Amino acid sequence: MSSEVTVSQAFIKFFTSLKLTVVLLVLSMLLVFIATIAQVQLGIHGVLDRYFRTFFVMAFVGENRIPLPWFPGGYLIGGFLLINLIASHLYRFKITWKKAGIQLTHFGLIVLLVGELVTGILQEEFALTFNEGETKSYSEAFRDNEVVIIDTTDADEDVVTAIPESVIADGDPIQHGALPFRVLIHGYYANADLTMRNSLPADSTPPGMAPNIANQGIGPRIAVFPKRYSYDDNDRNLPVAILELVGTEGSIGTWLVSPMLPMPQTFEYAGRSFRIGMRFTREYKPFAMKLIELKHDVYPGSQIPKNFSSRVHVTALDGSEDREALIYMNHPLRYQGYTFYQFQMDSANGMSRLQVVRNPGYMMPYIATILMTLGLLLQFGIHLVKFTQRRTA
């Protein structure tokens, strides 16, 4: 019995020690540093996945790319810091005026860490791309794609079945209640270039070309060249999938789909009309947004951008909202839990792209800020008073 007590005491001692705090702080500093350097290669999103929103930073060793953890990730360090902080406050600290500042600061830090965790899990980012005069009621993912099979039989209503790219990547056959056929995946490339086959020399297989057994739509006329997945934030990965649809009487046909193919591919089956394709994952909104006007100002006599702005009209589908808003640099529109801010612009073609962010935890940093600021002011205020008293003494 007594040995159990010692074990738990040892645990408490370990998790409440200031040495652990310093070690964790050093580790977190190193993590932030190496992750910043890694951004040159991976881009911010690659770094988020591989360094911060993970328990271990992995290195891929050897030809078989065996994953080996070589550094604690953001979740591990952050988690230990949280435990360390909370445990210290429970066991080590006594609530006194003298320590109130530190207590408050640390409590704010806890809120901040939890807030970043909430953000990491729940935050969603989309792009809303439209041309002047265009109205959209959905935004599109920056990186994710989906295969859609749309039943267009009913002239008034499309029935959309969307299959996320991650499911396609798994490669297992897919059966869905809304579809009268199964979907078999014969090929999937996370990023690829497409070329028309007739632009290549006939009867030859250029190096790097992937097999393509598509026999329907535009697919047979296309050559697929897979390429490396890009983590560059300015690059968009364009995946390709080769899908066979199999009905009760056997194969209906094999299609090649990719977000790069803008023309819909259509087919008929069992007396119904379908469209098949792959597109950037959409998120439909309970409101529609129309781009009325965009502006791209530069400073006189220079190419330095002064301002980008999009004037939009927001209409809620339930009629509760019908107004105009001006979105410009450092002046986003907040609406229904979304933040729309000016992201990119091609003023020559009248195209504007807004970034759409939803973060349910967005208030937490504000609460943390208030707590930490008060805490620090209190703490250093007490120090300063003592310091000047000691000097005058």
Next chain:
Amino acid sequence: MKRLIPLLLAAVLALWVGMGLKTPKLERESAFHLDEFSRLPVLSNGRIKPLDTIARTHLLSFQGRQRVKNAEGETIAPTAWLLDMFFRPELADSYQTIEIVHPGVLDVVGLSINDGQDKKRFSFSQLESALPEIDRQAKLADALQSAQRDAFQRAIVQLRNRLVSYQQLKFTFTPGDGSDFRTDLVWLQDNVGPAVAAIRARFNNEEHDEALATRAMNLGSAFGHMNDMAGILPIPPQGDDTSDHLWQKSGQALVSTFQTGQVHPFALVYAGLGTAWQDQDPETFNTIITLYRGILDDSFAEQLKKADRENTFNGAEPFYRASVLFVIAMLLAIGSWLVWPKVLRPSAEAVLAVAWFVTTVGILTRMWLEGRPPVTNLYSSALFVGWGAVALCIILERLFPQAIAVTAGSLIGFATLLIAHHLSLSGDTLEMMRAVLDSNFWLATHVIVITIGYSATYLAGALAIIYIVRSRVPGGLDKNTGDALNRMVYGIVCFATLFSLIGTILGGIWADQSWGRFWGWDPKENGALIIVIWNAIILHARWGGMARTRGIMALAVFGNIVTSWSWFGTNMLGVGLHSYGFMDAAFWALIGFVTSQLILIGIAYLPTSAAKPTAPHLSASLDSAKGSNS
């Protein structure tokens, strides 16, 4: 008397700074009213500035200094150089004003260092035959991202850009060939009606005066070429609307002659100045300037005033003069540790105060000129880091009058002004803000607060360096001084933690307000976070007894490395929303600085027998540090 010496010294130095407000000697002694010319407002890169700024920033970016020598080896005023660029390009082309240091680039242009002034400055005439090759080489390098270029490629692109901007200047007022442009314009003014009729008739295959049509059309295409080539907009709008976006290039203003039937009077003014300069006729030159300034004074009084002030500011060189004062203050402070502390220490303090006052005025003037908060780009952040650190040192020196804070302050003040000088070589430091960085409340506050955090972290590092160096000099550190340093470093680290934390969080609020996310793991954000964490590490290590005096000092010196990485290293990565201050050349300077700081940390941990500590407290603290750092 002893009390008077510091005051007298400060007064003399303040007077020396004030002398900068006078018109520079070269301009004062010229028969031409060069000073009046240099104060004329033009619009360039989004803002109205005096021609003086155009001259200085171009010279700095071409050759790293503002001084020019003409072909006879005489030093001429920057304004005189600019006038030659505008109106006597064949002369200006013979001045050696283009810096080339990369040996590979010299090979490409077929020159050796002995052909150049100071072995590195060459004239446009010397480079002219190599222009096609320079262009070809630069185009090869253009294909690469700037971060991937090697030293030669960076150098050749830089040379090409300098030459482009050099050529652009020549087309500001004339077709750039040194011809008698005024005569052409006067002829056009007298013949514009018939000329337009002749051109129209020629297009309709009707009878016309061929000579008239040809001369007018040649002029028209020269105007068009000027409009394509020039970068500066020197022609203010006529009429009631005087807003900035109505300023025109000379070429643009002259092209409209064919519609209005009237040569733009302001374009004619500059052409007249050009002829007077070509003829070296000061009387006409001065008369035209006086008349022109009189006309501008009606509608552009505000712009004239601003340009005048900026011209005075440029000539006064407050930051150069302050950097001299910082050196004097540092020498006095260090001297006071050896001899006459009662005179030298207050003198150092007084000189530091004057230097700080001069930088304050300089920063305030920049803010007024720009209408912006103090920190808008890397250059102004360097000024502000120094300013903040020196302000802290002035307070510290009052609390601990031991000439330590003055030494640290003048060290940081000088170093940051040196950094600022090197950053200014890339062009106009009062540049316009890109849209993403356009100012608002949270942006302004977070940048200022974080920059003060940088100041404090550097100050803690500088104080720690003083501790380390003095502890290694026999008799260099008595107990009193050691204690004072210990407490100063601790206090400043607390201050740095507070400011860097609050600044980082304010930055998060700005990001949330502007972009909808509080934290984006952008390199600059991460850099700020690392400074916060590092200061927190120092404080926790001290509170936990893991580092005593020597350990804290070593950690504080490492803080210099951390801060430098956040300040400059993150910009060198060239990624992220904050990478507005990207630069190549500073990389090696940063490596050198990091090495020097590591050596200082190493010195702190040299075995104690290598240097004999003299005071008992020091060995005690070193012993205890041994325990915690092993």
